[in-house]
Amino acid sequence: MRQSNRGVLTASAALVVVSLLAACGSSLYTSTITADSVKLGLLVPQSGVYAPLGTDIRRGFELYLDGRGGQLGNRRVTVVVADEGAEPDTGVPAGQKLIQQSQVAVAVGVVNSATALGLVQQFNAAKVPLIIANAGANALTGAKASAYVWRTSFSNDDAGASMGAYVASRVDSGGVYLIAPDYAAGHEQIAGFRRAFEAAGGHVAGADYPPFGTTSNYQPYLARIQRSGARAVFAFFAGAEAVAFVKQYKEFGLAGTIPLYATGYLTEGAVLRSEGDAAVGIQTALQYSSELDTPTNRAFVSAYTAKYHSSPTVFSVAAYDAAQVLDHALANATTGPEIVAALGRLGDIDSPRGTWRFSATHNPTQRYYLREVREQDRTLVNAVVRTLTN
């Protein structure tokens, strides 16, 4: 089967990328924002299980920036790219260096929830705005949200919650088995689903949380699922773990016998290419699909595909929108407090995912879509079945 996404990250003409001087311990930069320039940090995984997500985030950000001639808020942008790696032990120091050594005026990115949670205090204390383009930890934009932390992606319990009643209506009393990696995002993604699923009368047949970042053999978990008598599975995995889980689910003989539901990260972007036919039929909930048939998304998909020879993903859209909100906010703001005040004044954002706006606690208020992996024109896509919630 032909796959829709190909190619590697290409350097952008308009985007000036400066490697993070992680080891040298000194700063080359003292000024981060002037009347006509701004220095911005991009903190994304370039290694580890979430590296493909980092590529998509970088591409989405570059696409918006290139479309503005390398400027945001009429200021020429210099981007310092830092490797988040897979976990907080790499991501937190990389984020600290963006603040302390590179002295960025604002940062974008962060994939891993635990890493983002470890960085909140640093950005808050430095009064440097952090626009999270993925990490979904509920507390990041919960009741105690930080003034300097904003999110253009999602909150971990949202996608699963949007799907709970739907799955409950399709599964009989044998129940649903829950599975996700054992870290903040895994537990929260499952909890969001479980609350809505049980409220709709669903029964949970069992749950497992394999170690995050180190599990490559899911056979013992798949055997437990089989023995449990569950009639369906609900999962959260992303990146390399999503590929391993989906392929082994099919190899073990569960695909086609026990339907697999998930939050959309399981089948999004590069992982779907690697999963291939093993992913066909999986139903997921997410706030985006490249298949959304709207004028804004069609234009976005066409520009993205022309540049990267690859379909955009939910990760690229979150980063594209992070650049978009900064474009507006930086127009009249030169300090951290001014930038966050400007973010608070933004209204509706016209996005490839549909229109959204920041909630009072800095999280997107957005629609979720039911998607199904189908083959279309000999390519695997996340076809949009319908809207789940607004």
Ligand code: BEZ
């Ligand atoms: C998270 O850690 O919040 C996360 C990582 C990958 C996909 C979705 C959420």
